Amino acid sequence: MNGLNFFKFDILESTQDKAFELLEKFDEIIVISEKMTKGRGRYGNAWIADIGGLYMSIGFKNKDIEFSKKILIITPIAVLDVLNEYSILAKIKLPNDIYFEGKKLCGILVEVKDRDVVLGIGLNVNQLEFPKEINAISMVIIKNHVFNIDEIAIKIYKNLKTLIFADFKHILKIYNEKIEKEVVKFEYNDKVYVGKIIEVNENFELILDIGKFDIFCIRNLKYLI
């Protein structure tokens, strides 16, 4: 990619760590690894990263909180748009996973250290199988043909670079159109509720319909189903 600090590895512990390390020398970098031995997901979970998936971290130096908020919303849109190009119609499962027919296709992790932001994307591309305990699906399973992983990475990056300049309200509207409006059971202040997702507002609060036209606002949804 022209003028871009693009690093590709056969194997890394985690592309996230390598991206933070490289941000000491560069303002913006992309790190891709064919596999990872200590890939990480959200909430301290491990991310299994065998050959066949896209494991990409994009690092941005010295950014503010508004930038991180925007990144959280535009990344799933950028990935969905690329999937769309390959005729894969997936949905955002809150906050920013991508699911296809009830199975996870992509996970997104945003980490911030001081003012450096590293965005990690784990997209299931050419894996033919997953460990039994993981409810996952890949592009090859959906479409029955192998994909070019680097091409997908470049397309996602280009989309991100365009979306980053878009107006926040506009992208929030697109994000809300693309989230799965599912019924969720959740816990709030030690009580259990069931509600249908309506939308996410500008403060990242989730608006849920819990019946009788009641609107519920929460920041962190802890799914119970």
Ligand code: BTN
């Ligand atoms: C999640 O759904 O929990 C987020 C998963 C994020 C995985 C990606 S793969 C590239 C980057 N490097 C990592 O170690 N994790 C992220």
